[in-house]
Amino acid sequence: MDRLVFINESIKQKLSLAENEALEILILTYPLTRASADTTNGFQQSQTPEISIDLDISLDGEGSSVLIRQASLVAGETELSTRVSIEHNAKKCRSNLLSKCVLSDRTSKSSWQGNVLINPGAKDTITYEENRNLLLTQGAKAQSEPNLEIFEGDIISAGHASATGRFEYEQLFYLMSRGIDERTAKSLVVRGFLLGALADVSITEAELEHFEQGIEAVLEEK
Amino acid sequence: MNVLEIEDLQVGVDGKQILNGVNLTVNEGETHAIMGPNGSGKSTLAYSIAGHPKYDVLHGSIKLNGEEIQDLTPDLRAKAGLFLAQQLPTEIDGINLSNFLRAAVNAVTGTQINVRDWVKLLQAEMSNLKIPVEFANRSVNLGFSGGEKKRTEILQLKLLKPKFAILDETDSGLDVDALKIVGEGVNAAKGEQGFGTILITHHTHLLDYIKPDFVHIFANGKVLESGGAELAENVIKNGYSNWL
Ligand SMILES: Nc1ncnc2c1ncn2[C@@H]1O[C@H](COP(=O)(O)OP(=O)(O)OP(=O)(O)O)[C@@H](O)[C@H]1O
Ligand SMILES: [Mg+2]
Numbered sequence: 001m002d003r004l005v006f007i008n009e010s011i012k013q014k015l016s017l018a019e020n021e022a023l024e025i026l027i028l029t030y031p032l033t034r035a036s037a038d039t040t041n042g043f044q045q046s047q048t049p050e051i052s053i054d055l056d057i058s059l060d061g062e063g064s065s066v067l068i069r070q071a072s073l074v075a076g077e078t079e080l081s082t083r084v085s086i087e088h089n090a091k092k093c094r095s096n097l098l099s100k101c102v103l104s105d106r107t108s109k110s111s112w113q114g115n116v117l118i119n120p121g122a123k124d125t126i127t128y129e130e131n132r133n134l135l136l137t138q139g140a141k142a143q144s145e146p147n148l149e150i151f152e153g154d155i156i157s158a159g160h161a162s163a164t165g166r167f168e169y170e171q172l173f174y175l176m177s178r179g180i181d182e183r184t185a186k187s188l189v190v191r192g193f194l195l196g197a198l199a200d201v202s203i204t205e206a207e208l209e210h211f212e213q214g215i216e217a218v219l220e221e222k
Numbered sequence: 223m224n225v226l227e228i229e230d231l232q233v234g235v236d237g238k239q240i241l242n243g244v245n246l247t248v249n250e251g252e253t254h255a256i257m258g259p260n261g262s263g264k265s266t267l268a269y270s271i272a273g274h275p276k277y278d279v280l281h282g283s284i285k286l287n288g289e290e291i292q293d294l295t296p297d298l299r300a301k302a303g304l305f306l307a308q309q310l311p312t313e314i315d316g317i318n319l320s321n322f323l324r325a326a327v328n329a330v331t332g333t334q335i336n337v338r339d340w341v342k343l344l345q346a347e348m349s350n351l352k353i354p355v356e357f358a359n360r361s362v363n364l365g366f367s368g369g370e371k372k373r374t375e376i377l378q379l380k381l382l383k384p385k386f387a388i389l390d391e392t393d394s395g396l397d398v399d400a401l402k403i404v405g406e407g408v409n410a411a412k413g414e415q416g417f418g419t420i421l422i423t424h425h426t427h428l429l430d431y432i433k434p435d436f437v438h439i440f441a442n443g444k445v446l447e448s449g450g451a452e453l454a455e456n457v458i459k460n461g462y463s464n465w466l
Contacts, residue, residue, distance in 0.1 A: 173312075
């Protein structure tokens with residue numbers, strides 16, 4: 001299985017998958033503190049005010065498949081825009097896209113668009129796309145648009161879901177009323193939410209650790 | 223002996239006074255049932271004891287073993303030994319039940335339970351309360367049915383072993399079997415831990431399982447009359463008209 005990893009960078013790519021080709025794509029976006037950026041090579045400095053993720057994937061060969069996992073922590077005045085398009089052009093192709101985003105500040109923004117297109121002839125397709133956002137403060141904005149267009153009658157399943165929730169005081173109180181202090185409560189919720197998107201994708205320990213540092217850094221500033 | 227003492231407690235919410243001088247003393251091992259009409263301030267009392275900042279204590283005191291706890295944040299009150307089973311338990315996306323409860327148990331006991339022991343302990347307690355094991359990996363309360371949420375509150379009670387437990391209408395929304403499971407669960411926890419209980423309820427069903435030592439009639443933000451189990455029967459038969 002091929003694997004593509006994009007960490008803290010804007011991307012614009014078009015990919016075509018051939019017969020039986022399987023691809024995994026991991027997209028992580030999170031702010032780095034100066035300290036973590038200095039000590040780690042190979043990761044670009046974030047968080048620039050605008051990050052754009054633009055991916056076009058064509059499943060052109062029979063039996064090809066793509067699994068995409070995106071976890072983003074958008075802080076400060078950053079605006080993350082994501083557009084992922086997946087075209088099913090052949091039989092027995094699979095696509096699965098899960099994207100989770102936490103917005104930590106009043107000024108943080110995310111817009112997300114997932115376009116799944118099942119063209120005539122793409123029989124026995126299985127596809128699923130989901131986008132979930134968690135707002136930590138009032139004012140943060142998340143737009144979510146999962147689109148699904150189906151032009152083939154003989155498919156197995158096609159699902160899409162989207163939800164935006166807020167971490168509210170009642171939730172913090174509930175955790176605290178069980179003995180958990182405020183800082184730990186926030187960290188548990190944000191980490192649990194984002195790492196939930198990474199459960200079934202390959203990720204190295206270094207990538208994961210660095211991501212978790214980014215999360216802690218944002219919460220530290222709060 | 224542990225004792226929770228509430229003295230002349232007056233509490234306001236958003237500028238409106240809800241509690242008008244509550245007096246209540248609960249000793250270790252005792253069960254106090256509180257019954258009162260809708261909107262009389264029972265949940266307000268529960269939240270005030272647990273330390274929800276929305277509720278302003280205007281007057282009076284809440285003492286745990288002689289120490290005033292009003293200045294403690296909710297997490298410190300939990301560590302001091304208080305537990306509130308909420309009337310409407312909050313849903314939290316992002317954190318699964320197992321990780322949440324492990325963090326809570328670690329915080330309250332001040333130890334770090336290892337993952338293996340934890341999984342065993344959690345599974346044993348979940349099975350006692352007939353909560354399916356896969357709930358451990360679901361987000362806390364998210365999408366749980368009303369009854370499932372209530373059982374999960376009792377699971378927490380058993381794991382956190384408080385000195386005093388406030389159960390705010392833990393019996394409402396439970397089916398007959400669940401009522402029995404919850405009643406027996408609370409009794410088992412009481413047997414092991416001997417905590418004092420404040421049990422807020424509208425029915426006597428749960429009181430069939432958990433025998434109250436005292437029943438308090440609560441209306442207009444205060445305790446109007448206290449007595450034994452017969453007081454509960456009286457309420458069920460005649461309603462609150464005698465007190466209003
Ligand atoms: N933010 C608020 N502003 C004004 N009044 C409030 C506010 N929050 C609660 N109240 C009022 O406080 C009163 C007491 O509410 P509480 O939830 O304590 O009642 P309760 O006795 O638990 O009722 P129930 O049996 O229905 O659970 C109610 O009249 C309620 O409307
Ligand atoms: Mg109530």
